[in-house]
Amino acid sequence: MANVHDYPMVAASPPGLSGWSLDVLLDQPASRTGGARKGRTMFLSGVIEGFYGRAWTHRQRVEMLDWIANAGMNSYVYGPKDDIKIRARWRELYCESEAGELRELAEAARARKLNFMVAIAPCLDVVYSDEGDLEALKRRLDQLLDLGITHFALLFDDVARTMMPADENAFPSFAAAQCYFANAAFAHVRKRAPAGTVLFCPTEYCGAFVGHDVAGSEYLNTIGAELDPEIGVFWTGPDIVSKTISAESLREVGRVLRRKPVIWENFHANDYDIRRVNVGPLGGRHVEILPLIDGIIANPNNEFEASFVPVHATGAFAGGSDDEAVSFAVALKAWQPRFRLALTGQTETLTVEEIRLLAELFYQPFHCGPEVEGLLRTARRLLSERRPDVRSPHWQEGHEALVNYRDRIRELFNRMSELENRDLFYAFHPYLWEAREEVTHLVSYLDWLAGDPPAGEEFPSKDRIYNFYRQGFAVAIQELLPRDANGRYRHGA
Numbered sequence: 001m002a003n004v005h006d007y008p009m010v011a012a013s014p015p016g017l018s019g020w021s022l023d024v025l026l027d028q029p030a031s032r033t034g035g036a037r038k039g040r041t042m043f044l045s046g047v048i049e050g051f052y053g054r055a056w057t058h059r060q061r062v063e064m065l066d067w068i069a070n071a072g073m074n075s076y077v078y079g080p081k082d083d084i085k086i087r088a089r090w091r092e093l094y095c096e097s098e099a100g101e102l103r104e105l106a107e108a109a110r111a112r113k114l115n116f117m118v119a120i121a122p123c124l125d126v127v128y129s130d131e132g133d134l135e136a137l138k139r140r141l142d143q144l145l146d147l148g149i150t151h152f153a154l155l156f157d158d159v160a161r162t163m164m165p166a167d168e169n170a171f172p173s174f175a176a177a178q179c180y181f182a183n184a185a186f187a188h189v190r191k192r193a194p195a196g197t198v199l200f201c202p203t204e205y206c207g208a209f210v211g212h213d214v215a216g217s218e219y220l221n222t223i224g225a226e227l228d229p230e231i232g233v234f235w236t237g238p239d240i241v242s243k244t245i246s247a248e249s250l251r252e253v254g255r256v257l258r259r260k261p262v263i264w265e266n267f268h269a270n271d272y273d274i275r276r277v278n279v280g281p282l283g284g285r286h287v288e289i290l291p292l293i294d295g296i297i298a299n300p301n302n303e304f305e306a307s308f309v310p311v312h313a314t315g316a317f318a319g320g321s322d323d324e325a326v327s328f329a330v331a332l333k334a335w336q337p338r339f340r341l342a343l344t345g346q347t348e349t350l351t352v353e354e355i356r357l358l359a360e361l362f363y364q365p366f367h368c369g370p371e372v373e374g375l376l377r378t379a380r381r382l383l384s385e386r387r388p389d390v391r392s393p394h395w396q397e398g399h400e401a402l403v404n405y406r407d408r409i410r411e412l413f414n415r416m417s418e419l420e421n422r423d424l425f426y427a428f429h430p431y432l433w434e435a436r437e438e439v440t441h442l443v444s445y446l447d448w449l450a451g452d453p454p455a456g457e458e459f460p461s462k463d464r465i466y467n468f469y470r471q472g473f474a475v476a477i478q479e480l481l482p483r484d485a486n487g488r489y490r491h492g493a
């Protein structure tokens with residue numbers, strides 16, 4: 001097989017921690033390993049535009065560089081799945097205008113002292129043993145190197161773990177094939193750019209993909225042993241979107257990969273569910289994990305404007321703070337100037353309290369904000385009895401709290417409609433519309449209950465469009481699988 005003749009050397013080479021003992025590597029913060037380890041020594045923090053769906057615009061990307069820098073982070077990875085030259089047509093060079101935009105971004109990043117990385121994901125149809133494919137990758141790298149770009153990400157996420165027949169004969173495993181390819185790309189980058197770097201996203205990039213047996217994964221052990229030790233490896237945690245990422249789990253990942261992983265942080269991503277947007281602080285991560293990782297790169301919401309708090313909060317975490325309430329408050333304040341009202345001659349913005357109300361509605365993947373969770377508890381309590389005592393102070397207080405909350409959401413909705421920044425408005429408009437409708441409907445129902453209607457009387461539902469509930473294929477499937485309160489279901493339950 002062409003080009004694979006040097007594969008055995010790669011396989012046979014020792015893990016090569018450049019003189020580092022694994023314990024040192026795993027127990028010291030990356031910044032403290034700086035200098036002693038060749039190549040990439042910086043703790044990476046920043047953003048990867050790495051989601052499925054409509055990508056950000058060029059203008060938004062330049063603005064994102066400001067957000068990253070202002071949040072105290074150091075890197076932006078250009079990797080939208082939407083750019084077909086990253087994945088499906090990874091062999092094709094960028095045309096002049098595309099290359100021009102990338103050059104501009106690279107320059108804008110340099111001006112802000114940020115690392116600018118470009119992703120290539122040859123994983124869909126690459127033949128690892130085909131010399132022509134390696135040459136195609138080098139041509140892609142050369143074009144980007146010519147633009148002054150020296151940092152790259154090679155992504156092998158979300159593909160089948162099978163090899164082309166030609167590769168089956170050439171490599172002992174899928175992981176070995178990827179290592180061979182990535183090492184060759186890295187060597188090529190280093191030849192042209194001595195300070196160049198490569199990050200690698202493995203196909204098994206989270207615990208769930210290996211049945212939560214990281215140590216037992218042949219794939220990950222091979223990556224650890226054979227991938228050049230100077231190539232960083234992405235890891236999303238125990239799951240694709242991880243509720244928590246424990247220090248223990250990262251120690252294990254570090255031992256297997258023989259390097260600290262770089263967290264590809266999907267906490268705020270929303271491409272997997274069009275009905276949500278995640279605007280709260282980063283949660284479920286303690287700063288004790290920082291010494292066990294080589295970086296944290298957030299893959300946030302598709303909606304650029306909805307990603308401000310996520311970027312800010314990721315910066316706070318990377319900077320050593322895991323106090324969610326504090327990082328949320330600081331981020332909201334920094335976000336406020338974007339909420340300027342369009343009314344003539346005014347410089348008024350929404351208040352921080354209004355912005356908090358908005359962000360609490362669309363907070364984190366596993367929770368609403370603290371105030372919203374409290375109101376939901378109240379609503380559940382009010383509706384938990386078949387015939388509640390609607391005259392009890394307890395019931396009336398709860399009812400009043402929800403009326404008040406509905407009014408605040410209506411007011412927020414109206415004020416959001418007047419925002420000068422229309423992208424910001426549209427980032428939330430469908431979600432906020434729905435929140436307003438639902439809370440309005442809930443309160444109408446409570447108002448009706450407060451009049452103590454006779455048992456069995458039907459709620460008149462005056463304010464609701466007929467068939468308001470979601471319909472269609474996805475809903476029909478969801479209804480087939482009746483879930484418990486945690487969204488889980490089992491056979492025969």
Ligand code: GDL
Nearest residue numbers: 050051052157240266269271272
């Ligand atoms: C993924 C994809 C990513 C996507 C994210 C959230 C990785 C490594 N890859 O599986 O492109 O945005 O989940 O849906 O996370």
